[in-house]
Amino acid sequence: MRTKGKIVVLILLTVTIAFLHFLVPTDRHTFHILHIILRKLYFLPPVMAAVWFGLRGAVHVTLSISVLFSFHAILDWPENYMEQANQWGELVSFWAVGLVAGLLFQRERALLRDLLRANEETLLGLVSALDMKEHNTNLHSQRVRKYTLLLADKFGFDETGKRAIGFGALLHDVGKIAVPDEILLKPGTLTDEEQKVMRNHPSAGYGIVNRIEFLREAAEIVHAHHERFDGSGYPRGLKGEDIPLGARLFAVVDVYDALTSARPYRPAMSHEEALIEIKKGSSRHFDPKAVDAFLAIPREELNTA
Numbered sequence: 001m002r003t004k005g006k007i008v009v010l011i012l013l014t015v016t017i018a019f020l021h022f023l024v025p026t027d028r029h030t031f032h033i034l035h036i037i038l039r040k041l042y043f044l045p046p047v048m049a050a051v052w053f054g055l056r057g058a059v060h061v062t063l064s065i066s067v068l069f070s071f072h073a074i075l076d077w078p079e080n081y082m083e084q085a086n087q088w089g090e091l092v093s094f095w096a097v098g099l100v101a102g103l104l105f106q107r108e109r110a111l112l113r114d115l116l117r118a119n120e121e122t123l124l125g126l127v128s129a130l131d132m133k134e135h136n137t138n139l140h141s142q143r144v145r146k147y148t149l150l151l152a153d154k155f156g157f158d159e160t161g162k163r164a165i166g167f168g169a170l171l172h173d174v175g176k177i178a179v180p181d182e183i184l185l186k187p188g189t190l191t192d193e194e195q196k197v198m199r200n201h202p203s204a205g206y207g208i209v210n211r212i213e214f215l216r217e218a219a220e221i222v223h224a225h226h227e228r229f230d231g232s233g234y235p236r237g238l239k240g241e242d243i244p245l246g247a248r249l250f251a252v253v254d255v256y257d258a259l260t261s262a263r264p265y266r267p268a269m270s271h272e273e274a275l276i277e278i279k280k281g282s283s284r285h286f287d288p289k290a291v292d293a294f295l296a297i298p299r300e301e302l303n304t305a
């Protein structure tokens with residue numbers, strides 16, 4: 001659920017509990033039980049806010065509850081100081097639960113962030129080593145991840161989707177670890193047999209990445225990063241929208257980065273020359289929507305000479 005949806009749920013839940021609690025009388029036993037149950041339900045929104053938004057969320061919701069609950073304590077029990085003391089005691093327990101849950105989930109979120117960062121740094125180390133071997137620079141995978149994320153922004157991916165696309169772009173060539181150096185680093189044209197070995201790298205990469213649970217979605221991009229929009233790619237010959245969108249976006253970016261990087265057998269193309277090549281590949285190699293979105297990225301956001 002998105003942030004706005006979570007806020008709406010919290011507001012609706014809090015207002016509904018407060019409204020029913022205020023309306024249900026206490027002067028018959030059956031009603032009184034219901035009234036007390038509704039009072040206990042006030043614990044729900046602060047805990048939910050803590051889970052979704054950490055300490056800040058829990059404090060905001062508990063504050064709102066305190067205002068609504070205070071109306072009830074003052075208006076429903078005029079001059080009954082014993083009962084009002086009981087209500088104020090309950091109010092303090094809302095704060096105790098809200099603050100403890102808020103602090104715990106805040107800590108959990110921080111630990112999760114550290115874990116994600118550690119995972120990312122480990123993967124960066126791995127792909128940097130691979131890049132260094134094949135491209136003599138450790139920046140190729142990081143650049144294509146950055147450009148793919150710029151494209152993903154234009155296609156409305158949420159944070160989880162963007163994280164998967166980012167990891168997919170970063171790890172796209174991890175399967176080349178299974179390609180022998182004499183083929184991977186061969187300066188000349190590959191023989192048919194060598195090409196077959198080389199073309200196995202998306203499937204090999206998929207086999208590696210798909211074993212890691214939090215990278216399952218990214219694995220689909222690794223598997224499909226050499227597919228072409230017209231179905232002439234490999235390894236599965238997927239066509240059009242059968243290719244995962246992340247892989248369709250990545251394909252444009254990968255070719256752009258390859259064209260604008262120098263190779264031993266040719267100099268780097270300029271940004272403008274590379275865009276002409278990308279346009280030529282629209283609808284054949286690339287999804288035309290991905291090409292249009294890429295062409296709309298401001299020049300200064302792409303680190304080319």
Ligand SMILES: [Fe+2]
Nearest residue numbers: 172173225226
């Ligand atoms: Fe590749």
